[in-house]
Amino acid sequence: MKTTSIIGKLISHREWxxxxxxxLMLVGVGSAAPFFVGTANLAEVFDDTAILIMLACAQMxxxxxxxxDLSVAxxxxxxxxxxxxxxxxxxxxxxxxxxxxxxxxxxxLGAFNGLLVWLVGIPSIVVTLGTMSAYRGFVxxxxxxxxxxxxxxxxxxxxxxxxxxxxxxVLSWIAIALTLVMFVFTRFTKTGLSIxxxxxxxxxxxxxxxxxxxxxxxxxCISGAVAGLCGYLWxxxxxxxxxxxxxxxxxxxxxxxxxxGISIAGGIGSIWGAVLGAIxxxxxxxxxxxxxxxxxxxxxxxxxxxxxxxxxxSRSEKRGGRRILRExxx
Amino acid sequence: xxxxxxxxxxISKTFPGVKALxxxxxxxxxxxxxxxxxxxxxGKSTLVKVLTGIYTPDGGDILINDEPVRMQxxxxxxxxxxxxxxxxxxxxxxxxxxxxxxxxxxxxNRFGLLDWPLMRRRARTLLEYLDVNIDPDLPLRxxxxxxxxxxxxxxxxxxxxxxxxxxxxxxxxxxxxxQELYRLVRRLRDEGKAILFISHKFDEIFEICDRYTVxxxxxxxxxxxxxxxTQDDLVAMMVGRTVKQIYPKIEAxxxxxxxxxxxxxxxxxxxxxxxxxRRGEILGFYGLVGAGRxxxxxxxxGLTPTSAGSIILNDKPFNPRTxxxxxxxxxxxxxxxxxxxxxILSLPIFQNITLPxxxxxxxxxxxxxxxxxDVARQYATRLxxxxxxxxxNVENLSGGNQQKVVIGKWLATNPNVIIVDEPTKGIDxxxxxxxxxFMGELVAQxxxxxxxxxxxxxxxxxxxRIIVMHEGRIAARFDxxxxxxxxxxxxxxxx
Numbered sequence: 001m002k003t004t005s006i007i008g009k010l011i012s013h014r015e016w017x018x019x020x021x022x023x024l025m026l027v028g029v030g031s032a033a034p035f036f037v038g039t040a041n042l043a044e045v046f047d048d049t050a051i052l053i054m055l056a057c058a059q060m061x062x063x064x065x066x067x068x069d070l071s072v073a074x075x076x077x078x079x080x081x082x083x084x085x086x087x088x089x090x091x092x093x094x095x096x097x098x099x100x101x102x103x104x105x106x107x108x109l110g111a112f113n114g115l116l117v118w119l120v121g122i123p124s125i126v127v128t129l130g131t132m133s134a135y136r137g138f139v140x141x142x143x144x145x146x147x148x149x150x151x152x153x154x155x156x157x158x159x160x161x162x163x164x165x166x167x168x169x170v171l172s173w174i175a176i177a178l179t180l181v182m183f184v185f186t187r188f189t190k191t192g193l194s195i196x197x198x199x200x201x202x203x204x205x206x207x208x209x210x211x212x213x214x215x216x217x218x219x220x221c222i223s224g225a226v227a228g229l230c231g232y233l234w235x236x237x238x239x240x241x242x243x244x245x246x247x248x249x250x251x252x253x254x255x256x257x258x259x260x261g262i263s264i265a266g267g268i269g270s271i272w273g274a275v276l277g278a279i280x281x282x283x284x285x286x287x288x289x290x291x292x293x294x295x296x297x298x299x300x301x302x303x304x305x306x307x308x309x310x311x312x313x314s315r316s317e318k319r320g321g322r323r324i325l326r327e328x329x330x
Numbered sequence: 331x332x333x334x335x336x337x338x339x340x341i342s343k344t345f346p347g348v349k350a351l352x353x354x355x356x357x358x359x360x361x362x363x364x365x366x367x368x369x370x371x372x373g374k375s376t377l378v379k380v381l382t383g384i385y386t387p388d389g390g391d392i393l394i395n396d397e398p399v400r401m402q403x404x405x406x407x408x409x410x411x412x413x414x415x416x417x418x419x420x421x422x423x424x425x426x427x428x429x430x431x432x433x434x435x436x437x438x439n440r441f442g443l444l445d446w447p448l449m450r451r452r453a454r455t456l457l458e459y460l461d462v463n464i465d466p467d468l469p470l471r472x473x474x475x476x477x478x479x480x481x482x483x484x485x486x487x488x489x490x491x492x493x494x495x496x497x498x499x500x501x502x503x504x505x506x507x508x509q510e511l512y513r514l515v516r517r518l519r520d521e522g523k524a525i526l527f528i529s530h531k532f533d534e535i536f537e538i539c540d541r542y543t544v545x546x547x548x549x550x551x552x553x554x555x556x557x558x559x560t561q562d563d564l565v566a567m568m569v570g571r572t573v574k575q576i577y578p579k580i581e582a583x584x585x586x587x588x589x590x591x592x593x594x595x596x597x598x599x600x601x602x603x604x605x606x607x608r609r610g611e612i613l614g615f616y617g618l619v620g621a622g623r624x625x626x627x628x629x630x631x632g633l634t635p636t637s638a639g640s641i642i643l644n645d646k647p648f649n650p651r652t653x654x655x656x657x658x659x660x661x662x663x664x665x666x667x668x669x670x671x672x673x674i675l676s677l678p679i680f681q682n683i684t685l686p687x688x689x690x691x692x693x694x695x696x697x698x699x700x701x702x703x704d705v706a707r708q709y710a711t712r713l714x715x716x717x718x719x720x721x722x723n724v725e726n727l728s729g730g731n732q733q734k735v736v737i738g739k740w741l742a743t744n745p746n747v748i749i750v751d752e753p754t755k756g757i758d759x760x761x762x763x764x765x766x767x768f769m770g771e772l773v774a775q776x777x778x779x780x781x782x783x784x785x786x787x788x789x790x791x792x793x794x795r796i797i798v799m800h801e802g803r804i805a806a807r808f809d810x811x812x813x814x815x816x817x818x819x820x821x822x823x824x825x
Contacts, residue, residue, distance in 0.1 A: 187444075187446075188444045188446070189444060190444065193436075193444065196429075197422050200424045200425065203420055206384065207404055207414075208420075209383075
C-alpha cells in the first residue's frame with residue numbers, strides 16, 4: 001500500500017486546496033475590512049456569483065467530455081432578450097412560465113451545438129466559436145439594437161430573483177439547488193458517471209458500450225438549458241436587456257472550471273471544484289475594491305491564478321507510460 | 331461432443347487496403363478453453379472486436395446457441411452473454427475500482443439512483459472470488475498493471491456471461507500472477523463457461539487450453555484438439571508459407587561498422603540492447619507488437635532519454651538529446667505512424683520533403699522557394715513519386731506514395747543511417763514492392779538501414795541480419811543463412 005503525505009493528499013484533493021485558499025482570502029480581507037465577512041455582505045457576494053456558479057457547473061460537464069461551450073454567454077444574452085421582449089408583449093405572463101420558456105430556448109440553442117458536435121463531428125471549439133457570434137448576432141436582430149429597460153418590464157418579471165427567503169435571495173437558492181442536483185447527477189446517475197468515462201478514456205468508453213458523441217450532446221443540452229435559465233435571471237436581476245449583456249462572460253465560466261481543477265483534457269473534475277472556482281473568482285471581484293485595489297488588478301490576478309491552476313493540474317495529471325519490461329520487484 | 335455455444339461462419343472484415351478477416355470460422359464449446367493462435371496481423375484482434383461488437387463484420391454469420399445474432403455495439407455483446415478482457419487496458423484511470431467494474435452494468439436503488447453501497451459490496455465479492463486484495467474505492471490509476479488487469483476480470487465477471495474472451499491475459503503478469511490466472515481460468519471453465527484464450531505463448535496454450543484455432547493473414551488455417559498437435563505443428567500452421575516471395579533483395583557490399591550500440595537501457599521499456607550496424611546492411615528488428623522495438627529506435631533518434639549504455643556513430647560518441655541532434659549526425663527515423671508522426675498531411679509534397687532542412691534552404695531567414703522546389707524535384711524523381719504536381723497536398727496521395735514522401739524528406743538530409751519502422755504497414759502490394767526495391771537501392775548506395783517490421787516474410791526477405799526482441803530485451807540474432815521462420819517466431823514468443 002502506498003502511504004500518502006498530508007500535503008500530497010491536499011494537492012490530490014484540489015477542492016480542499018482551493019477551499020483553504022478561499023478561507024485564507026476571507027480572513028485576509030476580513031482583517032482589513034471586517035464588514036466584508038459579515039453575513040449580509042457574504043450573502044450579497046454569493047448572490048452576485050450565483051449565475052457564474054450555475055454556468056460553471058454546466059460548463060464542467062461539457063469540459064469533462066473533452067469539449068468546450070464558448071456560446072454560453074451569447075445564449076444567455078439571446079434568451080434574456082427573448083423573455084424580456086416576451087414580457088413586454090405579454091405582461092400578464094407569470095414568472096414561472098418565463099422560467100420554463102428561458103430553459104426551453106436555452107436548451108434548443110445548446111442542442112444545436114450538441115448536434116453539430118455529435119452528428120456532424122465538428123470540434124466543439126469551432127462550433128461554439130461560431131454560435132457564440134451567431135447567437136450574439138440574433139440578439140441584435142431580435143432587438144434592433146434597442147434596450148429593454150426596467151420600466152418596460154413587469155414587477156413580477158423583476159421580482160423573482162430578488163425575492164428573499166431566510167435572508168437569502170431566490171437567485172442564490174436556485175444556484176444552491178442546481179448545485180445539489182448536479183452533484184446527484186454526477187455521482188448517482190448512469191449518465192453522470194458515463195460523462196466522466198467518455199471524457200476520461202473515449203476508447204475504453206466505446207469498448208464499454210458507451211456512445212461518446214451522445215454524451216457530448218447531452219452535456220451541450222444541459223449547458224444550453226442552464227445558460228437559458230441564467231439569461232432570464234441575469235436580465236431580471238440587472239433589470240435591463242441589451243445586445244452586450246454578459247459579453248465575454250464565457251471566459252470567466254471556463255476560468256472558474258479551470259481554477260476548480262476541471263481538466264481541459266477531460267474526465268477529471270467535480271462539482272465542488274467548479275463551484276469553488278466560481279466563488280473564488282466572485283470573491284476576487286468583490287473583495288479587491290474593498291481593500292482598495294484597482295479593478296484592473298482584478299483581471300491580472302484572475303489571469304495569474306488561471307495559469308497557476310493549469311500548472312498545478314498538469315503536474316498532478318501526469319500519467320505514466322506503457323511499461324514493457326517486467327517489474328523487478330515482482 | 332456438445333454443440334458449440336458460439337459459432338462463427340465465414341466472417342469477413344475489410345479495411346481500406348487490408349482484408350483483416352477473410353472468411354474465418356471459429357467454434358467455442360461450453361466448459362472448454364479454446365486457444366486462438368496466429369502471428370501479428372493474423373486477424374486475432376479484429377476477431378475480438380467483431381465478437382465484442384466494436385466492429386461489424388462485412389459478411390458471415392455469428393451464431394449463439396445455433397441462433398444467428400447481430401452485433402452492432404458493445405452492448406449487444408453484453409446482452410448475448412459475451413464479455414471480454416482486452417489486451418490493452420481499456421479502462422478508466424480516473425474512476426474508482428468499483429466504478430470501473432460496473433461502468434455499464436449498474437445497480438440502482440429504489441429512487442432510481444446508482445446504488446454505490448451495493449455495487450461496492452459486489453465489487454468486494456468479485457475481487458474476493460479473484461483472490462485479490464484491492465480496495466474498491468481506490469482510483470484505478472493507483473493500481474499496478476497486474477491489479478488493473480484483475481479489475482478488468484472482475485468487470486467481465488460482473489456480467490453473468492457464459493462466453494469469456496481473454497486477449498493475451500498474461501502479457502503483463504509475473505510468473506506467480508500467471509499461476510493465479512490459470513487457476514481462475516480453470517475455475518471458469520469448470521463452471522461451464524466457454525473461453526477464448528488468445529496467446530502467443532505455447533507453454534500456456536499447452537497448459538490450459540483444450541482446443542486450438544489457427545489464423546494466418548486473416549484466414550482460417552486449422553482447428554482441433556490441443557492433445558492432437560505439437561508445438562511444431564502449430565508453428566508450421568502459423569507461418570506455413572513460402573517466404574522467398576518477391577523480395578527484390580539487392581546484394582550490397584557490406585562494409586565496416588557504422589554504428590555500435592552497447593548496453594542501452596531505459597528504466598521501463600527496454601534493457602541491455604547491444605548491436606552493430608554495418609555499412610550497406612539492412613538490419614531487421616522483429617518481435618511481437620509491444621516488444622519494445624519502436625522504443626529502442628525512438629531512443630536512438632533522441633526522442634526518449636535512456637538510462638544507461640553508449641552509442642558510437644561514425645566513430646564518434648553519439649548521445650542524441652533531440653531528433654535535431656540525430657539528424658545533424660546523419661541518423662534519421664521514419665516512424666511507424668505515417669499519418670501522425672511522419673508527414674504533415676495538409677502541406678504540399680515539396681514542403682514536406684524540405685521540412686527538416688529549411689535552415690539550409692533559407693537566406694537571411696527567408697525560404698528560397700526555387701531551391702526548395704529543386705530539392706523536392708530531385709527526390710521525387712529518385713523515389714518515382716506518382717503525383718500530379720509537387721504542390722499537391724500529401725493527404726491526396728496513396729499510402730505508398732505518402733511513405734515515399736516521408737522517406738524522401740529524410741533522405742534529403744543526406745543521412746548514413748536510416749531507421750524505418752514498419753515501412754509497409756497498411757499500404758498496397760504494388761507500393762510495398764516499390765518501397766522494398768527502394769530500400770535495396772539505399773543500401774547499394776552505401777547507406778545502412780534498420781528496418782523494424784512485424785511482418786515475418788518482409789523481415790526475412792529484406793534483412794541481412796535479424797535481431798528478435800521479446801519483452802524489451804534482445805531474444806535472438808540471426809544471420810541471413812541461418813534464418814528460419816520457426817526459429818524467429820519461437821524467439822519472439824519467448825517460448
